[in-house]
Every structure is written in structure tokens, then in C-alpha cells.
Amino acid sequence: MIEINDVSKDFAGIKSMNLTIPDGKIIGFLGPNGAGKSTTIKMMTGILPIDAGTITLNGFDIEKEPIQAKQHIGYVPDQPDMFLRLKGIDYLNFIGDIFEVPETTRKERIERLTTQFNIYEALQDYIQTYSHGMRQKIIVTGVLLHDPDIWILDEPLTGLDPKSAYMLKEMMREHAAKGKTVFFSSHGLEVVEQLCDEVAIIKNGELIFYGGLAEMRKQFQTNQSLEQVFLELTSDE
Amino acid sequence: MNRTWLLIKTILKMHYSRAGKSNSQIGLLVVAALFLIPLVFFYLSSLREIINTLYDALNPLGQETVIIGLLFVVMHVLLFFMSFITVLSAFYFAEDIISFLPYPFHGYQLLLGKSAQPFIYLYITSAAIYLPAFVYYGNAASASFFYYIIGFILFILLPIIPFSIASILLMFVMRFVNITKNKERSKIIAGIASLSFIILINVVVRLNTNTEMMMQDVASYIQEKDGLLKLITSFYPPAYFSTMALASGGLLFFLGILILTGIAFLLFICLGQIWYIKGLLGTGNKKSHKKTTGTVSKHIKKRPVWLSYIRKELLVIFRTPTFLMNCVIQSLFAPVFLFIIFMLDSGTSVTGMMDIFSTKEQLLVLFLASMFILGANATSYTSLSREGKDWNSNLFLPLQPKQIFYSKIAVAWIINLIPIGLILAACIFAFKLSFTLTFIWLIIVLLSSWFTSMLGTYLDLDNPKLNWTDEQEVFKTRMIGLIAVIIEIGLFGLLVLLVWNISFIQGLYLTSGILLILLVTAILIIDYLLKSKLKQNAHQRI
Numbered sequence: 001m002i003e004i005n006d007v008s009k010d011f012a013g014i015k016s017m018n019l020t021i022p023d024g025k026i027i028g029f030l031g032p033n034g035a036g037k038s039t040t041i042k043m044m045t046g047i048l049p050i051d052a053g054t055i056t057l058n059g060f061d062i063e064k065e066p067i068q069a070k071q072h073i074g075y076v077p078d079q080p081d082m083f084l085r086l087k088g089i090d091y092l093n094f095i096g097d098i099f100e101v102p103e104t105t106r107k108e109r110i111e112r113l114t115t116q117f118n119i120y121e122a123l124q125d126y127i128q129t130y131s132h133g134m135r136q137k138i139i140v141t142g143v144l145l146h147d148p149d150i151w152i153l154d155e156p157l158t159g160l161d162p163k164s165a166y167m168l169k170e171m172m173r174e175h176a177a178k179g180k181t182v183f184f185s186s187h188g189l190e191v192v193e194q195l196c197d198e199v200a201i202i203k204n205g206e207l208i209f210y211g212g213l214a215e216m217r218k219q220f221q222t223n224q225s226l227e228q229v230f231l232e233l234t235s236d237e
Numbered sequence: 238m239n240r241t242w243l244l245i246k247t248i249l250k251m252h253y254s255r256a257g258k259s260n261s262q263i264g265l266l267v268v269a270a271l272f273l274i275p276l277v278f279f280y281l282s283s284l285r286e287i288i289n290t291l292y293d294a295l296n297p298l299g300q301e302t303v304i305i306g307l308l309f310v311v312m313h314v315l316l317f318f319m320s321f322i323t324v325l326s327a328f329y330f331a332e333d334i335i336s337f338l339p340y341p342f343h344g345y346q347l348l349l350g351k352s353a354q355p356f357i358y359l360y361i362t363s364a365a366i367y368l369p370a371f372v373y374y375g376n377a378a379s380a381s382f383f384y385y386i387i388g389f390i391l392f393i394l395l396p397i398i399p400f401s402i403a404s405i406l407l408m409f410v411m412r413f414v415n416i417t418k419n420k421e422r423s424k425i426i427a428g429i430a431s432l433s434f435i436i437l438i439n440v441v442v443r444l445n446t447n448t449e450m451m452m453q454d455v456a457s458y459i460q461e462k463d464g465l466l467k468l469i470t471s472f473y474p475p476a477y478f479s480t481m482a483l484a485s486g487g488l489l490f491f492l493g494i495l496i497l498t499g500i501a502f503l504l505f506i507c508l509g510q511i512w513y514i515k516g517l518l519g520t521g522n523k524k525s526h527k528k529t530t531g532t533v534s535k536h537i538k539k540r541p542v543w544l545s546y547i548r549k550e551l552l553v554i555f556r557t558p559t560f561l562m563n564c565v566i567q568s569l570f571a572p573v574f575l576f577i578i579f580m581l582d583s584g585t586s587v588t589g590m591m592d593i594f595s596t597k598e599q600l601l602v603l604f605l606a607s608m609f610i611l612g613a614n615a616t617s618y619t620s621l622s623r624e625g626k627d628w629n630s631n632l633f634l635p636l637q638p639k640q641i642f643y644s645k646i647a648v649a650w651i652i653n654l655i656p657i658g659l660i661l662a663a664c665i666f667a668f669k670l671s672f673t674l675t676f677i678w679l680i681i682v683l684l685s686s687w688f689t690s691m692l693g694t695y696l697d698l699d700n701p702k703l704n705w706t707d708e709q710e711v712f713k714t715r716m717i718g719l720i721a722v723i724i725e726i727g728l729f730g731l732l733v734l735l736v737w738n739i740s741f742i743q744g745l746y747l748t749s750g751i752l753l754i755l756l757v758t759a760i761l762i763i764d765y766l767l768k769s770k771l772k773q774n775a776h777q778r779i
Contacts, residue, residue, distance in 0.1 A: 049777045073633075
């Protein structure tokens with residue numbers, strides 16, 4: 001469970017944001033560019049300090065008990081250009097060591113996941129030589145390697161080929177089905193529509209809607225697509 | 238021309254952009270400048286003293302022009318080497334050049350755009366050495382106003398010839414020799430080659446110096462006016478022309494150097510137009526993937542977190558050519574030089590130099606020299622900055638900030654073991670120091686290394702540079718290295734001076750005991766400062 005209580009961040013214009021995300025759900029986080037999505041995600045993952053309010057992940061406060069909170073999350077950043085000088089296998093070993101994944105589990109998961117993602121044969125290469133999609137896949141593999149309860153993904157499907165995107169979506173569904181949480185930001189409204197149980201829409205640092213798609217249509221008394229509702233909600237008029 | 242100017246401006250703006258920099262750097266710069274003022278005075282007065290003494294000695298023999306000749310030769314050689322290193326990284330290895338390729342620029346325009354920043358370095362170097370030297374010579378010779386005008390024009394022209402020669406050589410190599418096929422490796426090879434070249438010259442000069450024959454040569458040249466000048470500039474006409482233009486006011490020579498500079502610059506532009514873009518096109522290629530054969534499972538190993546973190550840092554340093562050059566290979570410069578000088582001179586005056594000191598003084602000299610060498614190592618003061626955009630991963634992964642920072646300090650300490658090993662070899666084989674002194678020095682230097690590693694890491698936390706696009710930016714256009722050395726040498730230089738002069742501190746054990754207490758105190762202070770910074774979440778507020 002993720003709980004965001006009265007969170008503010010001055011430079012991003014986020015004021016007293018409240019959001020409770022229950023277990024077992026896939027939540028899409030939407031908003032126009034510059035609305036505060038990445039800032040919110042960065043506060044949730046401990047990258048940015050919170051000016052006011054609290055964020056708890058499975059009951060652990062990200063500022064007061066950062067290590068315990070971070071043990072419960074797997075984060076895929078919007079830019080997968082990380083650890084470029086490491087080989088794929090070095091990176092996965094590093095993540096495995098940090099999350100103390102036992103060697104046998106590690107072996108099984110690395111072989112299975114990288115084969116599924118079709119990057120097994122590139123594991124001995126430097127991440128620098130990977131394409132954007134391959135970098136995305138190695139980061140996602142790193143997250144799945146330690147099997148966290150909460151997935152926080154910033155634009156996770158960008159750059160993935162259709163097969164890998166399909167696989168990742170299936171994995172997200174399976175994860176939620178196990179009673180765990182998936183929270184992801186996206187600009188792909190179709191993906192959100194087919195995948196999410198609930199959506200959170202943010203505009204100028206303010207949460208303007210949180211709930212299921214059916215609820216959204218009911219609230220705005222429309223049968224329009226998510227795209228049209230989103231455009232109306234986030235327009236400046 | 239407008240487009241060239243626009244390109245130069247844009248490239249410089251990108252290079253010196255203050256985006257993402259904090260204002261605290263200005264404060265640090267002021268502190269550094271205050272520390273530097275006495276050094277600048279010392280440098281200028283020593284330079285004036287040297288030039289005046291040389292002038293007084295050489296003037297009666299009619300050989301005073303050799304001072305200016307030597308100045309030009311030294312400047313040209315220095316600027317050539319500087320150009321070699323800056324040109325390679327600016328022209329070929331800086332990532333930003335690739336982004337200009339799709340735009341409609343001529344090769345020579347890109348070349349001029351990329352030359353601006355190396356030229357700034359060359360002019361700063363020239364201004365620091367050439368300008369005061371030529372002014373002091375002018376004063377000593379009571380030169381006319383005309384001398385200063387010519388001298389200043391020569392200052393403007395000075396970097397052009399060495400820069401053009403270095404660039405043309407490199408452009409030729411990059412165009413026709415396939416070193417660009419492996420950009421990464423060629424960066425390391427170029428760095429190591431220039432280091433070896435300098436060492437080789439040093440060795441050759443030392444081995445071939447036959448003092449007696451040289452004195453005979455000098456004696457015969459000294460008979461003729463400006464003979465010494467001809468001797469030292471005979472192999473390099475630009476230095477001879479510049480000297481004659483300046484020291485003898487020869488207008489023909491001045492015209493000569495103008496023409497030589499013009500030719501060099503034209504050649505640089507023309508050959509650049511033909512070779513540059515073609516040579517550059519090969520550098521952006523990535524290596525194709527090799528298929529992993531066999532199973533990867535033998536590479537899957539569990540390690541403790543601290544070891545895994547240190548291993549990751551070391552892998553990144555050794556696999557990134559720019560980091561390897563600046564953190565590891567450059568830290569070998571000073572010890573390798575010391576080692577060669579003392580090894581080749583063994584048994585002569587230089588080695589015997591240590592004997593004039595008491596054991597206490599030997600320890601203090603060694604301590605300060607080692608502190609300087611370790612403090613100059615870039616690994617510590619780039620601990621955070623090296624990570625660039627990867628820094629965020631330290632924040633979202635479940636790692637204690639203390640664990641991250643102590644691991645980084647440990648990495649700098651481990652890298653320092655390489656120069657320490659070399660100095661140790663020098664102590665044993667060249668200085669032939671006693672076992673006790675060497676052993677005590679080793680303990681002290683290992684602690685000093687922890688201190689310099691901590692201080693560098695602390696300074697980098699205070700003012701890191703994470704927003705870089707090219708790894709070179711982590712090392713260049715930053716004052717942090719200078720600030721670190723000034724603090725270390727300023728502080729311990731003062732303390733060593735005190736211990737040196739306090740007469741009741743005698744003997745190896747008392748001196749080393751005091752040094753150990755001072756070091757431990759310094760380490761505890763930095764440790765306290767680092768921990769308080771981390772308590773305020775400074776690592777999150779970068």
C-alpha cells in the first residue's frame with residue numbers, strides 16, 4: 001500500500017496532495033508535461049526530499065525509515081541510461097547484492113527473465129552498447145530480480161518493442177493479481193485504459209481525479225474515451 | 238563567418254554553462270584565490286629573480302637572448318603537449334560534437350568551433366608563464382615601448398603554431414589510421430602514449446647527457462653573439478624567429494614569424510576541411526554485440542553490499558577511459574617521475590640529498606611530498622561527480638548514505654595504493670631508507686590517504702558536478718582539485734613547518750607520533766563534518 005499524506009513540494013507546485021493506493025491494484029498516473037508526475041514519483045522513491053507531509057510504503061515512512069521503505073519498492077526511472085559502464089550481468093549482480101537475493105534464486109530469475117526479454121545473449125556486454133529498449137529491459141529485470149511488493153514505474157513502456165511491452169503488461173497484471181501494487185506514470189492513454197484498475201490525474205501539482213474509469217465516466221457524465229476526458233480535464237480553459 | 242562565430246559562441250556557452258551549479262562554488266573560489274595570492278607573489282618574484290640573475294650573467298657575454306629563446310622553446314613544447322591532449326578530447330571524443338554533425342556546417346567551421354575552448358586553456362597557460370617572463374626580461378634590458386608591443390603580438394600568435402602542428406598530426410592519424418574503430422581503447426592508448434613519451438624524453442636526456450662534451454659545445458657557441466640562442470633554437474625556426482623579433486627588434490624576423498603562423502593556421506584550416514569530418518565519422522560507432530556463449534550462471538555471485546559497491550565503483554573507473562586516465566594514470570605521473578629521476582641518479586647528488594636531513598626531517602619531507610601526491614589524485618574529489626545522472630540510483634536503492642560515502646572514500650583509498658606502492662619502491666630502492674623509517678612512513682601515508690580521500694569526497698559532496706554530458710567536464714573547468722590540494726598542503730604544510738622548527742620534537746618516534754595524532758584529529762574532524770552534512774540530507778539536495 002502507498003499512502004501520500006498532505007505532501008507538498010514547492011518548486012513543482014505540489015500542494016497538500018493526498019492519495020491512498022491499496023494493494024492488488026494497477027494504478028495509472030496521468031498528467032500533462034510539467035504537472036508534477038516525476039516529482040511525485042521521485043519523492044515516493046526517496047530521490048527528492050519532501051517539503052511537507054509524509055509518504056509511506058507498506059507502512060514505512062520514506063523519510064524516517066528509508067531503507068525499510070526502499071526494500072519494498074522496485075523503481076524503473078523514466079531514463080534507463082544508468083550504469084552504462086557495467087556489463088548487464090554486473091548490474092544484475094549489483095542489484096542482487098543490494099537486495100540480498102540468494103544466489104540460487106538470482107540465477108533462476110536472471111536466466112528466466114533475460115531469456116523472456118531476449119537480452120540473455122547481451123548480458124556480457126556493456127549496458128552502454130544496449131539500445132534504449134534493451135536498457136529499459138535490463139532495468140526492469142533488475143526490479144523483478146528482487147520481487148518487491150510495490151512497483152513504481154516512470155513511463156515503463158517507452159521504447160519497448162511490442163512483444164516486450166506485452167510481456168511487461170502481463171507481468172504487471174500478474175503482480176497485481178498476487179495482491180501487490182503497481183503504480184506507473186504514462187502518456188499512453190490506451191495502455192492505461194486497457195491495463196489500469198484506477199487512474200490518478202494530476203494537473204499543476206494538484207490531484208484532480210482519482211478513481212476507476214467507470215467512476216470517471218459517471219462523475220463527468222460522459223461516454224467519451226479516456227483520451228477525451230483527459231484532454232478536457234487538463235485543458236487550461 | 239557569422240555561422241562560425243555562432244558555432245564558437247554556442248559551443249563555449251555549452252561548455253561553461255552554469256546550469257545546475259550552485260553559488261557555493263563562488264565562495265570556494267574566493268577561498269582558493271586568497272590562498273593563491275601569496276603563491277602568485279612567490280612565483281612572480283622568483284621568476285623575476287631568475288630572469289634578472291640570468292640577464293646579469295649572460296649580458297656581458299652577449300648571450301642574453303638565450304633567455305627569450307629558452308622561453309619560446311619551452312612555451313612551444315608545453316603548448317604542443319597541451320594541444321595534443323585537449324585536441325584529442327575536444328575534436329574527437331567529446332560527445333557534443335556528434336550532435337553538430339547533422340547541421341550544415343563545413344569541416345573547418347566545426348573545427349574552429351571546437352578549437353575555441355582548447356585555445357582558452359593555451360592562452361591562460363601562456364599568460365601565466367610567457368607574459369610575466371617577457372615583461373621581466375624587458376625591464377632587465379630596459380627595453381623600448383616597441384619591445385612590449387611586439388611581445389604582446391607574439392603572445393597572441395604564440396599558441397597558433399604548436400596548436401596547428403598538434404592538430405594536423407592528430408587529424409592525420411584519426412583520418413588514416415584506424416584507431417577510431419575502438420574509440421574507448423584509443424583514448425587510453427593516447428593518454429598512456431603521451432605519458433610514456435614524456436618519461437622517455439626524460440630518460441633519454443638523462444642517459445645521453447655528456448656534461449663534458451656539452452660544455453665544449455657551449456664554450457664554442459658562446460664565442461659568437463647570440464650563439465647560445467642558435468644552439469637551442471636551431472631545431473625549431475619559430476622559436477628563433479620569435480626571439481630575434483623580440484630581443485633584437487628585427488622587423489624581418491617579425492614578418493617571418495607572422496608568415497610562419499599564417500601558414501600554420503591556413504594548413505590547419507585546409508587540412509581540417511579535408512580530414513576532420515571524415516576522421517570524426519568513425520568515432521560515434523558503437524561496438525556490435527557479441528553473443529554470450531555458454532552459461533552466464535558462473536558469473537552470478539553473491540557478495541556483501543559494501544564489497545559489491547566498491548567493486549562497481551572500481552569497474553566504472555577502470556572501464557571509463559577518461560576516469561582511468563585522470564584517476565589512475567595521472568596519479569602515477571609524479572611518483573613515476575620521482576622514481577626515474579632518483580633511480581637514474583642513484584649514487585649522485587640527488588639521492589644523497591636525503592642524507593643532509595635528520596631522520597625527523599626526512600620523515601617530514603616524505604610525509605609532505607606524499608600528501609601532495611595523494612591530494613592531487615582526482616578519485617576522491619570526483620567521488621559523486623563521476624556518477625553523473627546515475628547519482629539518483631544511490632537515492633532510490635536501499636543503501637545507507639553513510640555506506641555509500643564510506644565505500645566511495647574506500648575506493649579513492651584503494652586507488653591511492655598504486656602511487657603509494659611506487660613511492661614505497663622509491664624509498665626502498667632509490668632513497669635506500671631504513672626499514673623503520675619506511676615502515677613508519679607507510680603507516681602515516683596510509684592514514685594520510687584516508688584523510689585526502691575523505692576530504693576530497695566531502696568537498697565533492699559540497700559542490701558536485703552531476704550534470705555533465707562529457708566525462709571530461711568532471712575534471713576540467715572545476716577548481717575543486719586545486720581547493721583540495723590547497724587545504725591539504727596549506728594545513729599540513731603549516732603543521733610540518735611548526736614541527737620542523739620546534740627543537741624539542743626530535744627523533745623518529747616522537748615526530749611520527751605527533752604526525753599520527755594530527756592526522757587522526759584531521760580525519761575525525763572531516764568525519765564529523767561529513768556526518769553532519771549527511772544528517773541534513775545534503776546528499777538528497779544536490
